[in-house]
Amino acid sequence: LTDADIAALDAADPLADKRALFDLPGGLIYLDGNSLGALPHAVKARVSDVVAREWGEGLIRGWNDSAWIDLPFKVGDRIARLVGAPAGSVAACDSTSLNLMKALTAALALRPERPVILSDTGNFPTDLYVAQGVAAMLGRGHALRTVAPQDVAGAIGDDVAVLVVTEVDYRTGRRHDLAALTARAHDAGALAIWDLAHSAGAFPVDVSAGRADFAVGCGYKYLNGGPGAPAFIYLRPDHVGAIAPAHAGWMGHAAPFDFSLGYQPANSVARMTVGTPPVLGLSALDAALDVWDGVDLEVVARKSAALGDLFIAEVEARCGAFGLQLASPREASARGSQVSFRCPEGYAVMQALIAAGVIGDFRAPDLIRFGFAPLYVRFRDVAAAARTLERVLREKLWDRPEYRLRAKVT
Amino acid sequence: LTDADIAALDAADPLADKRALFDLPGGLIYLDGNSLGALPHAVKARVSDVVAREWGEGLIRGWNDSAWIDLPFKVGDRIARLVGAPAGSVAACDSTSLNLMKALTAALALRPERPVILSDTGNFPTDLYVAQGVAAMLGRGHALRTVAPQDVAGAIGDDVAVLVVTEVDYRTGRRHDLAALTARAHDAGALAIWDLAHSAGAFPVDVSAGRADFAVGCGYKYLNGGPGAPAFIYLRPDHVGAIAPAHAGWMGHAAPFDFSLGYQPANSVARMTVGTPPVLGLSALDAALDVWDGVDLEVVARKSAALGDLFIAEVEARCGAFGLQLASPREASARGSQVSFRCPEGYAVMQALIAAGVIGDFRAPDLIRFGFAPLYVRFRDVAAAARTLERVLREKLWDRPEYRLRAKVT
Numbered sequence: 001l002t003d004a005d006i007a008a009l010d011a012a013d014p015l016a017d018k019r020a021l022f023d024l025p026g027g028l029i030y031l032d033g034n035s036l037g038a039l040p041h042a043v044k045a046r047v048s049d050v051v052a053r054e055w056g057e058g059l060i061r062g063w064n065d066s067a068w069i070d071l072p073f074k075v076g077d078r079i080a081r082l083v084g085a086p087a088g089s090v091a092a093c094d095s096t097s098l099n100l101m102k103a104l105t106a107a108l109a110l111r112p113e114r115p116v117i118l119s120d121t122g123n124f125p126t127d128l129y130v131a132q133g134v135a136a137m138l139g140r141g142h143a144l145r146t147v148a149p150q151d152v153a154g155a156i157g158d159d160v161a162v163l164v165v166t167e168v169d170y171r172t173g174r175r176h177d178l179a180a181l182t183a184r185a186h187d188a189g190a191l192a193i194w195d196l197a198h199s200a201g202a203f204p205v206d207v208s209a210g211r212a213d214f215a216v217g218c219g220y221k222y223l224n225g226g227p228g229a230p231a232f233i234y235l236r237p238d239h240v241g242a243i244a245p246a247h248a249g250w251m252g253h254a255a256p257f258d259f260s261l262g263y264q265p266a267n268s269v270a271r272m273t274v275g276t277p278p279v280l281g282l283s284a285l286d287a288a289l290d291v292w293d294g295v296d297l298e299v300v301a302r303k304s305a306a307l308g309d310l311f312i313a314e315v316e317a318r319c320g321a322f323g324l325q326l327a328s329p330r331e332a333s334a335r336g337s338q339v340s341f342r343c344p345e346g347y348a349v350m351q352a353l354i355a356a357g358v359i360g361d362f363r364a365p366d367l368i369r370f371g372f373a374p375l376y377v378r379f380r381d382v383a384a385a386a387r388t389l390e391r392v393l394r395e396k397l398w399d400r401p402e403y404r405l406r407a408k409v410t
Numbered sequence: 411l412t413d414a415d416i417a418a419l420d421a422a423d424p425l426a427d428k429r430a431l432f433d434l435p436g437g438l439i440y441l442d443g444n445s446l447g448a449l450p451h452a453v454k455a456r457v458s459d460v461v462a463r464e465w466g467e468g469l470i471r472g473w474n475d476s477a478w479i480d481l482p483f484k485v486g487d488r489i490a491r492l493v494g495a496p497a498g499s500v501a502a503c504d505s506t507s508l509n510l511m512k513a514l515t516a517a518l519a520l521r522p523e524r525p526v527i528l529s530d531t532g533n534f535p536t537d538l539y540v541a542q543g544v545a546a547m548l549g550r551g552h553a554l555r556t557v558a559p560q561d562v563a564g565a566i567g568d569d570v571a572v573l574v575v576t577e578v579d580y581r582t583g584r585r586h587d588l589a590a591l592t593a594r595a596h597d598a599g600a601l602a603i604w605d606l607a608h609s610a611g612a613f614p615v616d617v618s619a620g621r622a623d624f625a626v627g628c629g630y631k632y633l634n635g636g637p638g639a640p641a642f643i644y645l646r647p648d649h650v651g652a653i654a655p656a657h658a659g660w661m662g663h664a665a666p667f668d669f670s671l672g673y674q675p676a677n678s679v680a681r682m683t684v685g686t687p688p689v690l691g692l693s694a695l696d697a698a699l700d701v702w703d704g705v706d707l708e709v710v711a712r713k714s715a716a717l718g719d720l721f722i723a724e725v726e727a728r729c730g731a732f733g734l735q736l737a738s739p740r741e742a743s744a745r746g747s748q749v750s751f752r753c754p755e756g757y758a759v760m761q762a763l764i765a766a767g768v769i770g771d772f773r774a775p776d777l778i779r780f781g782f783a784p785l786y787v788r789f790r791d792v793a794a795a796a797r798t799l800e801r802v803l804r805e806k807l808w809d810r811p812e813y814r815l816r817a818k819v820t
Binding site for chain 2: 095
């Protein structure tokens with residue numbers, strides 16, 4: 001495509017004005033919003049206000065006067081819209097890992113006769129660790145069975161208690177079919193927990209239509225809540241009364257401020273919350289979610305697909321001679337909002353690319369990964385990134401000492 | 411005491427200059443720092459910098475460049491000094507409730523033959539809920555046995571796997587003897603988990619000398635980390651190799667960025683961490699901990715005792731006729747940094763007191779509670795609070811409609 005073609009794509013972008021809502025450093029192309037989302041302007045003022053006024057002046061009164069106590073559910077409701085969940089079914093709290101542990105212990109208790117937790121090798125490792133930890137803790141013969149992503153559907157036998165999968169593979173961007181795998185799990189009598197870490201905010205998710213039993217996800221990727229932002233958990237409303245939270249704490253109690261000695265879980269998703277809400281993190285995430293006001297996720301998904309398609313075309317046209325191979329699905333509907341290539345010397349190449357002003361990510365053994373957050377990534381950024389990658393490879397910048405300075409990238 | 415006597419106490423206070431490190435609203439006496447600590451000035455600049463520069467400009471690079479990844483242990487080491495723990499044995503992470511759950515599941519696995527979790531009715535309810543949730547989840551016949559605080563020592567029989575108690579009673583301020591009860595637990599073959607929520611930053615704690623097996627605590631009370639700040643967990647170093655975390659997640663892995671499919675716990679307290687660290691909350695807590703630089707906790711404890719003693723003397727002298735009864739230990743060494751009175755119409759009295767500019771707290775059925783954070787509460791504040799309480803009671807301010815406007819206080 002010519003520069004004029006690229007400019008025309010940006011000019012026609014219905015999300016183009018959203019970029020102005022973000023702080024983006026000059027001279028940098030940021031293609032790692034799937035790892036840590038960029039800073040929405042609104043977060044700065046909100047966090048300052050929470051610290052100086054709500055906390056500093058309000059002190060303990062902030063729990064009521066600033067409605068801190070409602071934040072997990074206010075923020076949860078805003079995320080609910082993005083993942084197709086009804087209001088009142090999502091809480092923003094804790095980390096993705098811990099939320100998965102809550103969902104998993106609850107799910108296993110609903111299927112006491114079944115020993116298998118089914119996942120796949122494309123899952124983010126922390127999800128597998130959570131399952132391993134829970135299985136060992138329970139000591140009732142549970143086992144984590146991990147199959148290749150394409151073998152998940154066929155592995156859902158009648159010994160499977162629960163399917164635990166991440167919709168979008170963090171390395172390749174490959175997408176599972178949430179509705180189809182959930183239906184397959186239900187047909188086999190199993191439950192399905194979905195990790196939406198790389199889904200929420202990247203394309204429309206519909207946990208309701210897909211009948212997911214539980215879902216968890218991350219606040220700091222496409223939701224832009226900041227480093228280590230609170231995560232979220234969805235509990236399908238008809239499961240509320242059926243599950244007894246193993247993670248019982250005062251915020252999940254039906255009447256936390258009665259300070260009664262016996263745990264009585266709240267009759268809502270609140271029973272999936274445990275300790276005191278992290279007000280700073282939840283406030284930042286709340287302000288960050290403003291950027292989604294009025295945004296149609298179908299439009300987001302179309303732009304995501306177009307950005308990825310453009311990047312694949314440009315990289316293959318420019319860098320094919322250097323041994324790069326597409327590691328992501330070529331079909332946009334089969335991937336999340338990211339594209340990865342297998343790349344010889346990928347680690348050093350990514351270091352050089354970052355030094356040259358394009359931030360992507362590296363994943364062992366040889367993947368260079370690029371995320372496209374449709375609210376702030378432009379078509380011109382994608383085209384320029386491909387050109388810079390070509391220069392890094394053609395001029396072997398990755399082999400020069402000045403590009404090897406940085407020791408590590410996460 | 412005369413006003414001159416009070417002024418002399420403040421003039422002789424070796425911690426007097428610490429107050430200037432805090433933002434404290436004018437016209438207010440804040441005696442609820444045991445529920446939510448006041449705002450240290452340094453937090454404002456730090457949080458703004460973390461948001462605008464570290465995140466906004468650094469983006470994903472912040473994990474390395476701003477050492478976000480080390481925050482749980484950097485902050486943990488600062489807390490370690492305050493609770494008598496060696497460097498490297500404390501992590502700042504998650505909530506107190508979830509940290510207790512981690513400690514409890516680990517402890518129960520170390521005592522597989524023993525069914526009883528022992529606690530007391532003075533424990534903060536969330537600790538009891540955690541124990542109830544864990545016992546039900548494990549399904550191996552564990553039971554929570556809850557006795558009166560004074561009966562704990564005598565209840566540590568050979569069926570007890572673990573003692574779970576909070577050192578300072580959140581309502582009355584009564585203190586348990588950490589070293590003595592831990593020794594008693596060990597003599598009986600049990601482990602001891604200490605909740606230091608109302609201890610850390612209030613007086614010297616020595617988990618090492620006291621041989622506590624695990625400890626947990628709160629970042630937002632005397633540590634002033636802000637509403638819902640990250641909590642902390644201490645793991646006695648010689649237990650590290652013996653426990654297999656049930657709460658397994660990538661941050662607790664020996665090599666998180668290898669993304670291996672099998673969980674291998676870190677050979678340190680890091681194995682008690684789970685998900686991605688909450689950078690905003692940890693940064694606020696880190697900055698808040700600056701106020702402890704150079705502070706001797708013995709000096710803190712002496713001032714705490716003196717503040718409490720003064721308050722008791724003033725309230726009893728001024729308010730005895732109105733039916734108030736001391737609910738806290740009279741002996742300072744037997745209580746934390748708070749004093750409570752049983753007070754008829756206590757809820758309305760506390761509302762009126764707050765409206766009159768003295769913030770304390772109410773706990774059902776009839777306790778009015780006052781916390782004394784020695785770094786920012788002055789003797790003149792304590793004396794003035796007692797005078798205001800006298801006025802509320804003498805003039806029956808609590809019975810006037812304008813003081814009944816506020817519906818609720820947490």
